[in-house]
Amino acid sequence: MKTLAIDTSTRQSSLALFMGSDLVASQWLDPSLQTTQAITPLLQELVDEVGWKPAELQLVIVAQGPGSFTGLRIGVMTAKTIAYVSGATTVGVNTLRAIAQRCDDNVSRLHVVMDAQRKQLFHAAYDRNDNGNYVEVQSTQIVDDQAFLASLSPGESITGPGLKNKLAYLPEGVRVVDENEWAPTAQAVGRVGIVDFLAGRFDDFWSLSPNYYRKSAAEEKLESETP
Template sequence: MSPGPTGKPSDLIHAPETPSGMQTVKTLAIDTSTRQSSLALFQGDQLLATDWLDTTVPTTQVITPTLKRLVDEVGWKPAELQLVVVAQGPGSFTGLRIGVMTAKTIAYVAGATTLGVNTLQAIATRCNEPVSSLHVIMDAQRNQFFHSHFERNEYGKYIPQAETRIVDQEAFYASLIAGESVTGPGLHNKHAMVPEGVRVLDENYWASTAEAVGRVGIADFLAGKSDDFWSLNPKYYRKSAAEEKLEADAS
């Protein structure tokens, strides 16, 4: 077990019944959207192996050895992978670049399909409670959040109500309505600001995991979605501070 949160990065997420053609598909899921990164392997919709990456070692140095170990655990070869799912953003700029580049490299070698997943959608998927209106937030720095709002449908799936966007923290808290729920790593050290009547979900489920990324990606793949290998890139949802400075200097 690599250093990280207690236990495996695994969730009791309900997965829909898998068509017979999907039951043998070998999938790698990658989540490097935050400092606490993880990998997961699925066959069909069945989770076979998952683990956190060692946070004491740079991600670029630990991700390949961890993948090799997990693949060995399940008796596969990397070339047998058929689908590679990756957290595409929002998240750490560096982490997202590493994750997407790793996904593309592995997919190229294996001839696998690639698919990017919204990080906030993955976090919403970790909610196993019957919450009808769910807000997911992630720290975007500068007193802002990356934010997505989801509504739970009749099948228990959380459907995004709008594109992921950046919101000011104070404005976000002021917009919450009693009866709604909120989750996500943006709550760290800030959940006391949540208004009365708004439910804060269990802290153990605030972060994204490779299993959650894989669950979303596999469902999307079953729905006929995939991403063009050459155009798959991180989605940062904002320009870097360096890019904003260059634009300001040029204006």
Template sequence: MKTLAIDTSTRQSSLALFQGDELLATDWLDTTVPTTQVITPTLKRLIDEVGWKPTDLQLVIVAQGPGSFTGLRIGVMTAKTIAYVAGATTLGVNTLQAITVRCNEPVSSLHVIMDAQRNQFFHSHFERDEYGKYVAQQDTRIVDQEEFFASLTAGQTITGPGLHNKHALVPEGVRVVDENYWASTAEAVGRIGIAEFLAGKSDDFWTLNPKYYRKSAAEEKLEADAS
């Protein structure tokens, strides 16, 4: 199975190519250039490096959210366009789930957070099963930052890019995963997606959309003006 994985959930976006479950190539997108301008050239270079053609792709996996509104739109639309051209299967992956792949510390319970703006986090709680996979114990939700930190107790473990500039707020005794592993990557998105595909999951090409988990500020303003 020739697979492309896309993660544009944050400004630090990346792409990865897999043959089966073997990572063949991966690279970060240049953050000094708009994602829409750099994603296609970077993908072409990676595909050329491994000796494929775009039409060789059989599975396209994309971080579906939560994350940046603009980034998620770009990632999902790119995934759908490539899948359409290649006749590939599409699959969306939860960004917080992908982050758990990057935690290689021996912890059985893991809280993952991303910045949701307005002093809030996107949050989910995961427990490791007997196969070593982190399984979500709840749907991704939005929580107030102060309330979330107040709910943590000594012995728990936390990770995720929401921790940037918030480390001092973590209660004493709560374990924090190494900062180098807080963010999702295309490789992590791909590994989650490949496992889910092999378990029988895929997404309908026509209905695959980003999952924002909240309305945009513009949408909320329109609703407020209309009320």
């Protein structure tokens, strides 16, 4: 099955192509360009590299959130557009779960965090099963950064871009995954989505949408001003 994976949940976005479960190509988007400018040319470059056509894609997997509001919208809309043209099946993947997938270490409980702004974090927790896949044990929620990090117990592991400049808040004995594995990637998004698809899970094309997990600052301001 020819598969495209898309991650635009952070500024460092990426695309990946898989044949079955095998990665055949991947590339970062140019961060100096707007995502909308960079994503289509890069996709064309990748499919040309492996000798495919966009219309031949059979599965499109996309990071659904949490993450950048604008980035998630672009990624999901791109996935839906490609799926509409090619007739591909779509699968949305939780960004935190994709980050967890990058951790190959022998850990049981793994916490994953992304910056939610306002001194808060997006957080989810996962346990690794016998197949090496991470199973969600704490669904995505928003937590206060300092209080949450200080609440972790020695022996637990943590990863994710939300750790940047916050390591000082961690108690002694909490294991931090290698910083090179903190960020989400299209390759990780693809691997998670392929596992889900093979297990029979996919998303309705028409209803696929980003999961922001919080309202934007503009929406919250509008609600507070509405009598």
